[in-house]
Amino acid sequence: MDMRFDMAQNAAFPTPARICGSQCCNACVVRDRAICADLTEGDRGALSRLGRRVTLQAGQTVMWEGDDSMVVANVIEGTLKLATSTGDGREQIVGVVYASDFIGRPFGARTPHSVTALTDARLCLFPRGCFDGFAMRHGELQHRLLQRTLDDLDRTRAWMLLLGRKSAREKVATFLLDMSRRLKADGDGVIALPLSRQQIADVLGITIETVSRQMTEMKRDGIIDLVGRRGVRLINIAALETLSETV
Amino acid sequence: MDMRFDMAQNAAFPTPARICGSQCCNACVVRDRAICADLTEGDRGALSRLGRRVTLQAGQTVMWEGDDSMVVANVIEGTLKLATSTGDGREQIVGVVYASDFIGRPFGARTPHSVTALTDARLCLFPRGCFDGFAMRHGELQHRLLQRTLDDLDRTRAWMLLLGRKSAREKVATFLLDMSRRLKADGDGVIALPLSRQQIADVLGITIETVSRQMTEMKRDGIIDLVGRRGVRLINIAALETLSETV
DNA sequence: CGCCGATTTGATATACATCAACCGCAGTGG
DNA sequence: CCACTGCGGTTGATGTATATCAAATCGGCG
Numbered sequence: 358m359d360m361r362f363d364m365a366q367n368a369a370f371p372t373p374a375r376i377c378g379s380q381c382c383n384a385c386v387v388r389d390r391a392i393c394a395d396l397t398e399g400d401r402g403a404l405s406r407l408g409r410r411v412t413l414q415a416g417q418t419v420m421w422e423g424d425d426s427m428v429v430a431n432v433i434e435g436t437l438k439l440a441t442s443t444g445d446g447r448e449q450i451v452g453v454v455y456a457s458d459f460i461g462r463p464f465g466a467r468t469p470h471s472v473t474a475l476t477d478a479r480l481c482l483f484p485r486g487c488f489d490g491f492a493m494r495h496g497e498l499q500h501r502l503l504q505r506t507l508d509d510l511d512r513t514r515a516w517m518l519l520l521g522r523k524s525a526r527e528k529v530a531t532f533l534l535d536m537s538r539r540l541k542a543d544g545d546g547v548i549a550l551p552l553s554r555q556q557i558a559d560v561l562g563i564t565i566e567t568v569s570r571q572m573t574e575m576k577r578d579g580i581i582d583l584v585g586r587r588g589v590r591l592i593n594i595a596a597l598e599t600l601s602e603t604v
Numbered sequence: 605m606d607m608r609f610d611m612a613q614n615a616a617f618p619t620p621a622r623i624c625g626s627q628c629c630n631a632c633v634v635r636d637r638a639i640c641a642d643l644t645e646g647d648r649g650a651l652s653r654l655g656r657r658v659t660l661q662a663g664q665t666v667m668w669e670g671d672d673s674m675v676v677a678n679v680i681e682g683t684l685k686l687a688t689s690t691g692d693g694r695e696q697i698v699g700v701v702y703a704s705d706f707i708g709r710p711f712g713a714r715t716p717h718s719v720t721a722l723t724d725a726r727l728c729l730f731p732r733g734c735f736d737g738f739a740m741r742h743g744e745l746q747h748r749l750l751q752r753t754l755d756d757l758d759r760t761r762a763w764m765l766l767l768g769r770k771s772a773r774e775k776v777a778t779f780l781l782d783m784s785r786r787l788k789a790d791g792d793g794v795i796a797l798p799l800s801r802q803q804i805a806d807v808l809g810i811t812i813e814t815v816s817r818q819m820t821e822m823k824r825d826g827i828i829d830l831v832g833r834r835g836v837r838l839i840n841i842a843a844l845e846t847l848s849e850t851v
Numbered sequence: 852c853g854c855c856g857a858t859t860t861g862a863t864a865t866a867c868a869t870c871a872a873c874c875g876c877a878g879t880g881g
Numbered sequence: 882c883c884a885c886t887g888c889g890g891t892t893g894a895t896g897t898a899t900a901t902c903a904a905a906t907c908g909g910c911g
Contacts, residue, residue, distance in 0.1 A: 439761070441761065441762065441764075441765045442765070442769075443765065443769060443770070443849050444849055445849070447769040447770075448769070449764055449765040449768040449769045451761040451764045451765070452761070462754065462758070463754070464750070464751055464754060465754060465755075465758075469758040469761060469762065470761060493747070496743045496746065499743065499746055499747060499750055500740070500746060502750060503711070503746055503749060503750045503753065504711055506750065506753045506754055506757060507709065507710070507711060507712060507753055508712075509757055510753060510756055510757045510760060511709070511712075511716040513757060513760045513761060513764070514686070514688065514698040514699070514716060514717060514760060515688065515716065516764065517688075517696055517698045517760070517763065517764060517767055518688045518689070518690065518696040518698070520764055520767035520768045520809065521696040521767045521806075521808070521809025522689075522690060522694040522695070522696045522809060523690070523694075524898075524899095525898075525899070553857075553858095554857075554858065554859095555857085555858095559768075561768070562764075562767065562768025562769060563899075563900090564899075564900060564901080565857090565858080566858090566859080566860085566899090566900075566901085567898090567899060567900075569858060569859055569860085570859080570860080570899095572859095573858095573859070573860085585908075585909090586857070586858075586907090586908070586909085602690050602691055602692070771866075771867095772866075772867070800889075800890090801889070801890060801891095802889085802890095810867075810868090811867075811868060811869080812889090812890080813867090813868075813869085813890095813891080813892085814866090814867060814868075816890060816891055816892085817867095817891080817892080819891095820891070820892085832876090833876085833889065833890070
């Protein structure tokens with residue numbers, strides 16, 4: 358695993374103040390977006406004591422497909438991918454997760470996909486057994502987790518339409534729009550993609566060459582602009598929406 | 605909507621005894637597999653009173669993609685499909701649900717996909733608002749729903765690998781194995797598929813012709829046998845597993 | 852400035868889609 | 882009872898989007 362990342366992915370969270378050490382939720386940047394948001398301060402502290410903060414480097418894998426489900430985590434900072442693959446090495450990225458998202462498989466024996474950091478990342482990691490137990494005693498937490506899982510399922514099913522029925526052009530257009538909704542553009546309207554071309558291909562179920570060709574073609578057509586390896590500026594969003602085609 | 609079904613899909617549930625009328629859970633065939641399984645008898649009765657039993661004919665649609673989420677339901681009997689489509693009519697089936705499964709979008713404003721009966725079916729239908737309220741007061745129910753949603757998500761993500769990275773041959777092999785796991789074969793080892801060729805194509809993200817060709821080819825190779833329009837016998841399961849390719 | 856992996860570009864192959872008959876079974880009606 | 886009809890399914894001929902293979906180019910880093 359030797360990925361290199363040329364852009365400052367984590368600029369949004371410039372080393373958050375660790376006022377009360379790494380164990381404290383009060384200073385947590387995702388506190389009110391993560392699943393622990395609805396817990397009382399006391400309960401949140403109790404949950405916090407079950408887990409620990411860990412740092413990941415880009416390219417590191419936290420969980421492997423098919424492994425026993427040993428841990429779950431909140432993403433505090435960074436971007437990670439969820440992936441499955443066939444026996445002969447073809448990979449499909451089944452999800453991309455961002456700060457405040459939840460990862461891992463609670464209430465289940467196996468992790469059904471690998472989880473790998475795309476950028477440097479920080480997690481709030483819990484042993485699964487402890488987390489499950491805590492969740493069973495805290496309805497608010499389970500409710501939040503349910504909400505999030507239902508949303509994930511909706512988004513995943515929408516992506517099935519893309520994988521099964523859209524052309525390469527439509528796939529790339531949909532991908533770019535999706536990214537523009539999740540990521541903030543800089544002053545010049547340039548979005549820094551957290552994914553390499555190969556990873557984009559693995560998200561869309563096409564090859565790297567096809568991704569590249571579609572993007573340069575869109576650039577030729579004046580719909581987008583490519584800046585450096587990881588940057589895109591969406592020039593004609595309406596055109597992208599027409600291309601992405603889902604009503 | 606004029607689908608016709610030549611095989612007795614529902615033979616497994618020969619007009620269940622309605623001992624205490626259609627409103628009673630005690631005689632419910634899915635009582636201990638559905639999400640209400642962990643409720644006390646009293647709570648189950650209370651939930652039951654919020655909803656009503658409805659009968660669907662094959663081809664009828666209960667919910668439409670993008671509509672306000674008004675109802676949710678347990679499937680008592682029958683098979684239904686969940687589908688989304690592009691503006692120009694390409695369809696992707698994002699899920700197939702069976703007896704004891706749960707359908708609809710609780711805790712959310714919109715139904716993200718249509719739900720249509722593939723066979724005649726019976727549902728235990730709840731207004732969403734009432735259901736949500738009841739669920740909020742009953743942790744066991746939410747826990748069951750969470751479990752089920754997590755399982756759905758796992759299965760859906762596994763299907764993404766199929767849609768994005770598998771060949772037509774692999775797709776059909778995977779589909780047949782999946783069916784053989786969910787459906788019981790009759791005495792001769794023949795499985796009655798609940799889906800037409802077009803619907804199989806819409807599940808796998810390929811065309812009807814490709815489905816047909818792959819199946820007749822597998823038949824030529826002695827891997828499966830086709831009996832009538834809806835019947836398949838899996839002769840060489842090992843070969844199918846090799847073909848389906850996921851490790 | 853030069854190097855190395857990431858990306859783009861080009862040439863070619865191919866799996867699958869598309870278009871078009873055709874077949875066969877299940878109703879239907881004479 | 883049998884021809885007729887309609888629809889789901891199969892089969893064939895052909896087209897094309899995308900994969901594959903190969904090489905050139907770029908961009909960031911030492």
